[in-house]
Amino acid sequence: MKPSSTPPRAPRRWSHVPPEEPVHVPLPAPAAPVPLKPNWLLIVVIFLATALALVVGAGVLGYFDGLKDREERLQTEALEHYRAGVAHMEAGEYELAQAEFEEAIRLRPDFQPAWQRLRESQVYLEAIPTPTSVPLPAMTPAAEQGEGTPPPLSAWLAEARSLFQAGQYMDAVDRINDILKVDPNYEPALIADLLFQCYYQEALRLVGEDRMEEALRLFDLALAIRPDDQTVKRERELAAGYLSAIGFWGADWQKAVEGFSSLYRARPDYKDVASRLFNAYVAYGDMLAEQGAWCQAAEQYTNAANLQAKPQVVQKRDQMVDYCQRNVPPPSPAEGTGTPSPEATPGTPAPAGENAAALRELGLSGQIYYAVYDDARREYVLYAVGLTGSAPIEVFAGVHHPQVDRSGKRLVVRALSGVGTLGLYVIDLSAGVPPAFHLITSYTQDLYPSFSPDGQEVVFTSDRMSKRVWTLFTTWAGGEAEPRSLIPGQTPAWSPRGDTIAYKGCDETGNQCGIYLYRLADGARQAILVDPSAGFPAWSPDGTRLAFMSNRDGNWEIYLVGADGQGLRRFTVNPANDGMPAWSPDGKAIAFLSDRDGQWSIYVKRVDDNRMARVIALQTHYADWLMERITWGPAVKLLP
Numbered sequence: 001m002k003p004s005s006t007p008p009r010a011p012r013r014w015s016h017v018p019p020e021e022p023v024h025v026p027l028p029a030p031a032a033p034v035p036l037k038p039n040w041l042l043i044v045v046i047f048l049a050t051a052l053a054l055v056v057g058a059g060v061l062g063y064f065d066g067l068k069d070r071e072e073r074l075q076t077e078a079l080e081h082y083r084a085g086v087a088h089m090e091a092g093e094y095e096l097a098q099a100e101f102e103e104a105i106r107l108r109p110d111f112q113p114a115w116q117r118l119r120e121s122q123v124y125l126e127a128i129p130t131p132t133s134v135p136l137p138a139m140t141p142a143a144e145q146g147e148g149t150p151p152p153l154s155a156w157l158a159e160a161r162s163l164f165q166a167g168q169y170m171d172a173v174d175r176i177n178d179i180l181k182v183d184p185n186y187e188p189a190l191i192a193d194l195l196f197q198c199y200y201q202e203a204l205r206l207v208g209e210d211r212m213e214e215a216l217r218l219f220d221l222a223l224a225i226r227p228d229d230q231t232v233k234r235e236r237e238l239a240a241g242y243l244s245a246i247g248f249w250g251a252d253w254q255k256a257v258e259g260f261s262s263l264y265r266a267r268p269d270y271k272d273v274a275s276r277l278f279n280a281y282v283a284y285g286d287m288l289a290e291q292g293a294w295c296q297a298a299e300q301y302t303n304a305a306n307l308q309a310k311p312q313v314v315q316k317r318d319q320m321v322d323y324c325q326r327n328v329p330p331p332s333p334a335e336g337t338g339t340p341s342p343e344a345t346p347g348t349p350a351p352a353g354e355n356a357a358a359l360r361e362l363g364l365s366g367q368i369y370y371a372v373y374d375d376a377r378r379e380y381v382l383y384a385v386g387l388t389g390s391a392p393i394e395v396f397a398g399v400h401h402p403q404v405d406r407s408g409k410r411l412v413v414r415a416l417s418g419v420g421t422l423g424l425y426v427i428d429l430s431a432g433v434p435p436a437f438h439l440i441t442s443y444t445q446d447l448y449p450s451f452s453p454d455g456q457e458v459v460f461t462s463d464r465m466s467k468r469v470w471t472l473f474t475t476w477a478g479g480e481a482e483p484r485s486l487i488p489g490q491t492p493a494w495s496p497r498g499d500t501i502a503y504k505g506c507d508e509t510g511n512q513c514g515i516y517l518y519r520l521a522d523g524a525r526q527a528i529l530v531d532p533s534a535g536f537p538a539w540s541p542d543g544t545r546l547a548f549m550s551n552r553d554g555n556w557e558i559y560l561v562g563a564d565g566q567g568l569r570r571f572t573v574n575p576a577n578d579g580m581p582a583w584s585p586d587g588k589a590i591a592f593l594s595d596r597d598g599q600w601s602i603y604v605k606r607v608d609d610n611r612m613a614r615v616i617a618l619q620t621h622y623a624d625w626l627m628e629r630i631t632w633g634p635a636v637k638l639l640p
Helices: 040-090 094-107 112-126 153-165 169-182 188-208 212-225 230-247 253-266 273-290 294-307 311-326 353-362
Strands: 367-374 379-386 393-397 399-404 410-415 423-428 436-439 447-451 457-462 471-476 484-488 490-494 500-505 514-519 525-530 535-539 545-550 557-562 578-583 589-594 601-606 612-617 631-633
Touching (some): 040 094, 040 112, 094 112, 153 169, 153 188, 169 188, 188 230, 212 230, 230 253, 253 273, 273 294, 273 311, 294 311, 353 601, 367 399, 393 410, 399 447, 410 447, 423 457, 457 490, 484 500, 490 535, 500 535, 545 578, 557 578, 578 631
Parallel strands (some): 447 490
Antiparallel strands (some): 367 631, 399 410, 410 423, 423 436, 447 457, 457 471, 471 484, 490 500, 500 514, 535 545, 578 589, 589 601, 601 612
């Protein structure tokens, strides 16, 4: 092999350029050190922020701990009230039991056992013992009954059915509960169906008596058994709607119109909805006319006239239509806010002089006392008006429910304002102006007082002991002692003979309701008339007859009946509302409230020949006219 002629390669190098010498850049001389000043503002902010974070953190932890402790405390307290309620139930103390269950529910709204027990306590409270029903056999231990001897549950169920068929619904519920105490699982389908029917039928009965809140509670109990029952749901909606609409009566006429319009569309014949709607239309129209809203007022009067074409309403409608079409300017504040017609402001009685001739022809005397709500003063005002056509005289402010004694010198009234303590008062009309007065009861629930014939005592009705049971009480007219309870009942009237009290009530079973007499000597009660709608009995001065009001024929009218229950006859005949009868001192005539002719007025009508005259137009709209009263006494001088 020949040697290569190529010289050997030199070793490879990364760069053939020699490295440059480093360039030295002179650095500036260091500055003299500057002393640092602390930023106190920043330090304080950081400190506060840190402290706040710690506090908030601790607060949040404490808050949740507090919530947990509070929840545990509420659960413990609710359980204690529940157990106390159960103990009261077992002892038969149902009102105390109800209070304990309600408190448990307030503390824990989701406490279902308390809700269930509350319903049970309400059922017991609604039930009225039946003296004539089959007595409950005494339960003895199984060993004493004999082995295998069952309680007579089938007999109890049969009795419950019989009570239901007799219309004694809550007594039937009472017997069913006796069965469930012994065997909670006895014939569950039959028991549930019977309970449902009892609750539903009793609710309908209460609706007929205008006891809407109680009826709603029983509708709810029925729906708890059959939640999807459309009939019960519909009846409950109607009752709730009626109760809601009544709540706006006299306070918000627009909402009252809306409420009763809805009810009228749903069921025109439901209770007194048609009459209520008519009066609400008129009242709302009056209010709009007062404001100069002619077109809107015309619409309301038109709606009212479509229901009842009363002449006065038609006249108002035509006037408002004319004002609307001519675009008449509304009244200025200087002119006042009265309606275009020459009537008085609502709440102020209109002059009575126009009726003087008709009143004189009747040959009557005395003074009629009544109260109207004065919108401007925002209180009731008590007036007295004679039977001569003279203007009324203001007697007292802040009271209603007047009842005069035989002498005509004293009134017993219910105070709603202007006094330190609300309740019943006696006004002494002979003590000057303003008259002297003194308190005799101190409960706002005390209603419809009536003097005894000697003027020494007063009878009244109140639900002061139970919100579900109206009870008659008597007390001294001087207020010397606590009232004494007599018997369940409403709207009492003491007889002229002094031995009995007429009232609206029921029999011992809570059924057969109507006008009753209560005998003071032995506490016996006697039915004069069975009519659930009858109420407000008024004695004739000789004690032989009673006047009362009822809607037994489709609308509120006044009837007469003998004290022995004989001789029933209808005294007034008019499609409007007539009620609150008051006899004249000589027994020749009866005064009453009526909204005939489209406005509330007081009329008098002779008993012998039926001649009648209007005493005064009240120019007011009662929130609930069934909460009013008038009285007729001898003529007395009220002004010095």
